[in-house]
Amino acid sequence: xxxxxxxxxxxxxxxxxxxxxxxxxxxxxxxxxxxxxxxxxxxxxxxxxxxxxxxxxxxxxxxxxxxxxxxxxxxxxxxxxxxxxxxxxxxxxxxxxxxxxxxxxxxxxxxxxxxxxxxxxxxxxxxxxxxxxxxxxxxxxxxxxxxxxxxxxxxxxxxxxxxxxxxxxxxxxxxxxxxxxxxxxxxxxxxxxxxxxxxxxxxxxxxxxxxxxxxxxxxxxxxxxxxxxx
Numbered sequence: 001x002x003x004x005x006x007x008x009x010x011x012x013x014x015x016x017x018x019x020x021x022x023x024x025x026x027x028x029x030x031x032x033x034x035x036x037x038x039x040x041x042x043x044x045x046x047x048x049x050x051x052x053x054x055x056x057x058x059x060x061x062x063x064x065x066x067x068x069x070x071x072x073x074x075x076x077x078x079x080x081x082x083x084x085x086x087x088x089x090x091x092x093x094x095x096x097x098x099x100x101x102x103x104x105x106x107x108x109x110x111x112x113x114x115x116x117x118x119x120x121x122x123x124x125x126x127x128x129x130x131x132x133x134x135x136x137x138x139x140x141x142x143x144x145x146x147x148x149x150x151x152x153x154x155x156x157x158x159x160x161x162x163x164x165x166x167x168x169x170x171x172x173x174x175x176x177x178x179x180x181x182x183x184x185x186x187x188x189x190x191x192x193x194x195x196x197x198x199x200x201x202x203x204x205x206x207x208x209x210x211x212x213x214x215x216x217x218x219x220x221x222x223x224x225x226x227x228x229x230x
Contacts, residue, residue: 006120007031007048011041011067012056012082017105021054024109025116036060038067044227045071046143047129053121055099057083057090065093072098072183074142074165078119082107133168136230138207138216140168154206159184159199167217172229174220200225212222 008030010021015036022032033043033048039057045053055072062103068079078100083090086104093103100122101115133140137150145161147154156164158223167175181190189195201216203209209216218226 005031007033007053008043008052008054009033009035009044009050011035011038011039011049011064012054013060014056014057016020017056017082019029020041020109024113028113028116030116038062038070039067042070043143045075046141049086049131050077051115053077053079054116055079055081057081057085057094063099065090066106068094068097070145073162073194074169076123080115080119082112094117117179120194126216131170133171135168135171135216135227138166149207156206157199160203160206163196163199167225167227171227174224174226180224 008017008025010025010032012018012021012034013036018034018036022034025032033044033050035044038061041053041055043061044050055068057060059067062080064083067083071079073075079098081094081099081102082105083094083102085091092101100119102201103112103115120187123228129142131141139148141147142165146154147164148159163180166180167185177193177196178190180196181192185192185195200219204211204214204217207216211217211219214228216228216230220226
């Protein structure tokens with residue numbers, strides 16, 4: 001992340017919109033990256049670590065709401081949704097899913113740039129997001145959603161990856177049960193701790209991690225979980 005030239009990732013399948021935003025943002029001194037679909041955009045978000053993501057919801061390979069949920073499994077980069085979907089329901093779903101702001105198409109470029117400036121002011125205190133986190137022989141690759149243990153790939157479900165990714169983003173620190181449940185299952189599931197226990201149990205089985213003598217995931221009784229920094 002550059003402090004002198006903020007990087008903005010635009011994920012939109014419309015080439016004309018990407019070109020318009022690239023020209024407008026570059027004129028303000030921003031470095032602009034582009035993704036034409038959700039998969040490419042998520043990979044660039046992990047590898048390039050942008051300061052802001054501008055996200056369309058109508059993507060060819062996945063719905064933008066899904067892309068947002070996947071991004072929020074491991075990153076807190078500010079997200080500005082830019083979409084033709086103008087219904088209150090879509091806006092609420094995006095904002096509840098982790099978007100920081102929502103602008104409908106067609107849009108005024110000056111208002112858009114003002115919203116970009118507001119979100120970028122929130123970046124300064126954020127932590128650097130790494131594309132890969134390693135702990136001992138465990139390796140979590142956020143760009144390609146790949147996990148390996150001692151160089152052997154481990155197949156995880158979407159929820160298993162989400163939990164492991166969130167622990168990896170807070171490597172060596174405790175992540176509370178409530179935080180994991182809220183961010184991964186949603187705010188209506190903050191008391192459903194059995195969901196989390198089942199997923200952590202499956203993770204431990206796949207990682208060969210004995211809960212009584214953990215190599216990776218430590219249970220902090222009554223609080224949450226911690227991925228050991230090795």
